[in-house]
Amino acid sequence: MHTAYLKLLHSLSAAASPTLALTANTSPLLYSYSARRLRRGIPSSRMNALAATSRNFKQAAKLLGLDSKLEKSLLIPFREIKVECTIPKDDGTLASYVGFRVQHDNARGPMKGGIRYHHEVDPDEVNALAQLMTWKTAVANIPYGGAKGGIGCSPGDLSISELERLTRVFTQKIHDLIGIHTDVPAPDMGTNAQTMAWILDEYSKFHGYSPAVVTGKPVDLGGSLGRDAATGRGVLFATEALLAEHGKGIAGQRFVIQGFGNVGSWAAQLITEAGGKVIAISDVTGAVKNSNGIDIAKLMKHSAENRGIKGFDGGDAVDPTSLLTEECDVLIPAALGGVINKDNADGIKAKYIIEAANHPTDPEADEILAKKGVLILPDILANSGGVTVSYFEWVQNIQGFMWDEEKVNRELKTYMTRAFRDTKEMCRSHHCDLRMGAFTLGVNRVARATVLRGWEA
Structure with a gap:
């Protein structure tokens, strides 16, 4: 193996390292987010999702001793998608909405994350949430990466038929960029099982019946028992x-x-x-x-x-x-x-x-x-229980075999308990609190997968 590759892989271990102070450095992505929010008159408190995610990631990267180039690579999204969705309203007028999908990382498996419908959906907010999904799926140790998406709309102002048309148009625009082994959406703020049913149906028109393309869908269409809870x-x-x-x-x-x-x-x-x-x-x-x-x-x-x-x-x-x-x-x-x-x-x-x-x-x-x-x-x-049972749903769809709810809940407890145990181990190794224990656990797993797949310094 390449010497630099071996050295980098060796550094991505759980060896103890002294706790480091929080970095005050601001990334260009974070600056862009902050500047745009301020120009739109949104209070600075609304910037915290991306600010905190960036800050926590940087501290975890330092605790792990990540190579600076690898650190930068892990922050940059795999793909950012922005599409226009124009639909006829019930009154006959046309309305256009902007949809987003940020696919952050796929080193550990298909990208995974919700789609939200909200009037404040913002590409920078979606970036932050997609990145968080990458670390969350890694902490849960399920074979996914991270993604997030949304449409800038007020779902309460739209009729059911308008929401269906909007969902189908959005799916038409992104169907070739999502998939069972590529990117698997799920419900989020302003969306639900019915939304996922519409995405499934529209996607299946292009690719054949594909229940595993979304999770959080109705049980009658392959959803998992126990997913709501x-x-x-x-x-x-x-x-x-x-x-x-x-x-x-x-x-x-x-x-x-x-x-x-x-x-x-x-x-x-x-x-x-x-x-x-x-x-x-x-x-x-x-x-x-x-x-x-x-x-x-x-x-x-x-x-x-x-x-x-x-x-x-x-x-x-x-x-x-x-x-x-x-x-x-x-x-x-x-x-x-x-x-x-x-x-x-x-x-x-x-x-x-x-x-x-x-x-x-x-x-x-x-x-x-x-x-x-x-x-x-x-x-x-x-709060990783939702994505964990989404993983169980995906597995059931691929296998074509439905689990009973008792098994879903039993497996969920196993995964949640193990994630806590692994987080505590990172806390002991790196002399840090639970937040940094979880972040170092997630970042380390993604970094290792990235290097094992052939990343070169």
């Missing part, structure tokens, strides 16, 4: 693993959950079933607190009937902005990114934070919470 169930398993490290279990712990969508509601339900006490929950409509524990089944019924938590009589209504600083054992942010920041971090009273949302904690808050002794289980580990 997967991210929330993964949060439960990750929390169990973290608490067990400290001689504790779910039972008897007091939980606060920000967000009552798919992830938050399933996490709340499963935590309650495991003996935990959920004492406060919020969503976009309001927040409720009950020190004796909230009746989650009753809250779910109320939320479904009233399209939100507001008005629930099973507790006291509280200010949603105060939820994060409620006294509890475990805080689970399961909604938006950047909600834990330097302005509120000092007021957080939880002993543990489980990041069920994507990037809920800003880097400045990380430092404040570390000094307070708060343990944070990072998003790329804590």
Whole structure:
């Protein structure tokens, strides 16, 4: 083998290395993102997803001693796609929307990531999320790379038929760049199983029936049992693993959950079933607190009937902005990114934070919470249950053999527990916290795969 290749491969080991300070260097990609956001009048707090991802990656790269050229190579996306999607509206007028797909890395397998429909979908945001998917799939140790996509639209303003037409046009524009062994989309913000069904059907018109081209689709079209609950169930398993490290279990712990969508509601339900006490929950409509524990089944019924938590009589209504600083054992942010920041971090009273949302904690808050002794289980580990069961769905489609839900849940627990164990091992090897343990684990696996496939320095 080439000497430089062997040297580089040898350096990508889990050998212990002193913890390094966070780098202050700003990448050109990050600068571009920041400048564009500022020009559009969007607050700087909205820049944190890409800022934190870049910062965490750079620290992990230094801890691993990555070659600078390899480091740069791992940051550059494999492909960025931008397409125009013009559709007839129900009133007969034409409307155009811009769609994006960023395929970040495929060193470890087909690229994987959601497609979101949201009016603030931005190519730079999609870049950041695609990169996070690369590290997340590697932490979970599933044979995928990372991707992300979206269309700049407000799905609530579109009829079902308009959403279907938009989805089909988008699929027509990218069908030759996605595929079972190339890039496998999934639902995300503003999309769901029905969206995936439309993508599957449109893709199949060009390539033949291909259920494995998307995950998160309806069970009747090859979706996996247990997929709806997967991210929330993964949060439960990750929390169990973290608490067990400290001689504790779910039972008897007091939980606060920000967000009552798919992830938050399933996490709340499963935590309650495991003996935990959920004492406060919020969503976009309001927040409720009950020190004796909230009746989650009753809250779910109320939320479904009233399209939100507001008005629930099973507790006291509280200010949603105060939820994060409620006294509890475990805080689970399961909604938006950047909600834990330097302005509120000092007021957080939880002993543990489980990041069920994507990037809920800003880097400045990380430092404040570390000094307070708060343990944070990072998003790329804590919320990886969804993509893990997406992998199970993909496997079932390829095999043509459906698993029962018990097997799905059993395998999910195995993967989540192993990911936590591997992260802890990296923490011990590199003398770092859980966030850096997860990032070094993910980055190291992708770097090794890249070098093994023939990357030359």
